[in-house]
Amino acid sequence: MQMSDFYSGLRDSVGDRPLLVVLGVCVLILLLDLVRQLSSGALPARNLAIFLKNGIVLGLIVGLAGVGLSMIYSILGFANFAHGDYLTTGAFAGWMTSYMIAGFGAFGLGDLFLIGIAGDATTVGVGAGVATTPIAILAGLLVAIVFTVFLSVAIDRLIYSRLRDEEGIxxxxxxxxxxxxxxxxxxxxxxxxxxxxxxxxxPKFSVSSIGLQINAHEITVAVCSLLLMFAVHYLLQYTKLGIAMRAMADNRDLASVTGIPTDRIVRSTWVIGGGLTGAAGYLMTLESGTLAFNTGWTLLLLIFAAVILGGIGSIYGAIFGGLLIGVASTVSLVWLPSGFTQAAAFALMIVVLIVRPNGLFGGVTTA
Amino acid sequence: MVANQKRREFIATVGAVSAFGVAGCLSGDENASGNTIKVGVMQPLTGPLGSVGEPARDAAVLPAQQVNDADIEAEIDIQTEDTQTDPQAAVSAAQSLVDADYPAISGPLSTATTLQVLQNVCKPNQIAECTLATAPTITDVDDNDLLFRTSASDALMSQAVAQLANEGMDVSSISTFAINDSYGQSLANAFADAFDGNVLEQVSFESGQSSYTSKLTQALSGDPDALFIVAFTENGIKILRDFYSDFSSDTEILATSGIYNPAIPENVNADLTNITGVTSVGTGPSLDHFNQAFNDEYGSEPGQFTWQAYDATATLMLANAAADSNDGAAIKDNMRQIANPEGTEVTADNLAEGVEMAMNGDDINYQGVTSDITFDDNGDVESGTYSEYWFTSDGALETGDQISID
Incomplete structure (x- = not known):
C-alpha cells in the first residue's frame, strides 16, 4: 500500500512540475557526462579543479558585494545601480593606502597616490602583496571598508535620504x-x-595529487570573504540591531510603530552594506591584480544576477547566488565553447527564475 | 600628473569647442572658400586602445601642421575627436565631425568603431573614411567605396605569424586565445587557416574579466607547443599575469601588436622571454622624413600605427585638394588618383608642394610612410610589412627581422 502511495505521490508531483523533472534530467545528464569525461581523460581532473577554484573565488567576491546590494534592497526597497562604483571607489581608496605604506620612502607620495598608472611607482617597484607587505594589505583593506562606509552614508545623507518617499524608478x-x-x-x-x-x-600552495596551485592571494580572498559573511550572519541573527533590521525589512510601518528607530537602522544598513562592498572591491583587486575605473561597473551585472538568482532581499541568497553564478561561468567550459561562458551563467539564472520566480531564497527577506 | 594632464586636455577641448563655435558664426559656409581643406581625425584617446591612440592622433594631425607651416594657398582645417575605443562614442564623435561639415575622416583605429562609423555616419552622409583597422572583414564590407585603409589587412598579419611559428620557431601544435570581437576572431581564424600544424583549441574571451585562468586552462589543456594571444594591451596585462601565475613558461607565446607595448613589462612583473610577436612597421619611402618630423614636433619616437595614421590624413588631404572640394563623394573618387602610380612622386618631405600640385590638377603619386600606398579595388593597401619582436629578461622590447607579405 505504501509503495502505491509513494508512486501516486511521485506521479502527482511529476504532473505538477514537468519543468522541474526535465531540468533534473538535464542536470543528471550533465553530471553523468562530467564523470564520463573525467574517467575517459577527455577532461583532466586538474582542469576541473582550476575551474572550480576560480569559480568559487569569483563567486565569493560577487556574493560579498551582493550582500550589500541585497540588504539595501530589503530595507530601502530600491536597486542601487551605483553599487558597482562604490566597489571601485573602495578599491582605489584601499590600494592607494596600500601603495603609500608599501612604497613609503622609496617613491614620492604623488607617484604612490597614482598607484602606478603614471609616475615611477610601478607594480614591479612597489611589489605589494600579502606575503611581501602584509601590513600594507591589511591597512588597505581597512581603509577600503571605512572609506566606502563614509561614502555610502554621505551619499545617502546628501541624496537618497531626500528621496526616501519617491517611487522606485x-x-x-x-x-x-x-x-x-x-x-x-x-x-x-x-x-x-x-x-x-x-x-x-x-607563495603558492599546491595540491600535488591533482596538480592544482592555490596562491596566497586567493586564500586571503576566500578567508576574508567567509569571515565577513559569517560576521553578517551573526549580526543579523543574534544582535538587537540584526533583529531590528529584519523587522524593518518585513514591515517598515510596523517596525516604526513598535519603537524601532528606523532612521538609525537605515544608516546602519548603509554602514554594513557599504563596508562589505568596499571589502569586496579591495579583495577582488587583490585576486585579479588589476584595477580600472570601470572594474565595479563591469562586475555589477554579475552581482545583480547573483542577487536576483538568490532571491533579492536575502543575504544568504546573495552569497549562494554569487557562488552559483561564479562556478557556472567557469565550469560551463566543460561543455560549452569558450564564447558562451558568460551567457551560460545568465542562462542558469533564467532557468532558476522560471522554476522559482522569487529566486532560490525568495520570500525570506534579509535572513 | 595624470590629473593635470586631464585638466589641461579638458580646458583645451573647451577652448577648441568654443573657438570653433565662434568661428562658425563668423565665417559662415566654409565650403565656399575653396582653399580650406577639411579633414576630421578620430582616434581612441581613452579606453582600451588609449595608449596607442594618442601617438596615432599626434601623427594624424602632423600632415596638416606641415602644410600649414608652408607658404601655400591652401589651409588645412583639422578637428580631432576621441572614439573612447567604443563604437557608440565613435558614432557620436563622427556625427559631430559631420555636423561641422568635415567631408572626410582619418581613422579610427579599431575594427568595431570603424564599421559602426561607416554604417551610421559615412554611408548616409557620403563621408570618405580612411581607417587604420586591420580586420580582414574590412576588405569585403559593402562601403559604396567610401572606406579606405592605410594599414595592411590581418589576413596578411596572420600569414606573418604563421610563417614565424612554422619557420622561425618550429612550433607544431598551437592553441589560439583571442578577444571576442570582429578583430580577434577574424585574426585567430585566419591564423588557424594559415598555420601548418595542429590547432588544438580556439578559445575566445571577453574583455574586462576578473580572471582569465579558467579560459587559459581550456586553451592549454592539450599541452600545445605555443599559445597565440590576440589581445589589446589592457586585456593583455591581465591575461599575461594569469598566465605567469598559474602556467609553465615552457609554452611559447605568440602575440600581435597589442602586446608590443612597454606597459606590458611594467604591469605584468614576470620573465617575458617566452613571448615572440609580430607588429606592423612602416617601410615606405617617406619613413625617414616622417620620423624626423615626428621627433621634431613631439620629441618622441613614433610607435605603432603612427605611420598608418599619417598616411591616412595625408591621402585624404591630397584627395581633397585634387577634388578641389570639401565633398566626400569627390574625395573618395580621387583617392586612387593621388595614391596609385603614374604621376609626380609626393612624400612626407614635399607634402605641401604635393597639395599645390593636386590643386592645380597635376597627376601625383603619394609615397607613404607605411608603404608606397597603392589602393586596390577594395580600398586596401596591397602588401604588409611586419617586424618580429620579443622581450629581454629585464623587460626591454626588442625588434628583429622584418617579414613582408604580399
Missing part, C-alpha cells in the same frame, strides 16, 4: 546618476587605463 535613475559621477571622478584623477597592482611573486 526615481531612485533607480538617481543611483545611475551617482554611479556615473563616481566613475568619471575616478577616471578624471586616475585615467581610463587599467593598471597592474599586486606582486606576482606570492
Amino acid at each position: 526615481t531612485l533607480v535613475f538617481t543611483s545611475l546618476g551617482v554611479a556615473l559621477v563616481l566613475r568619471y571622478l575616478i577616471a578624471f584623477v586616475w585615467g581610463q587605463n587599467s593598471t597592474g597592482l599586486t606582486s606576482t611573486a606570492e
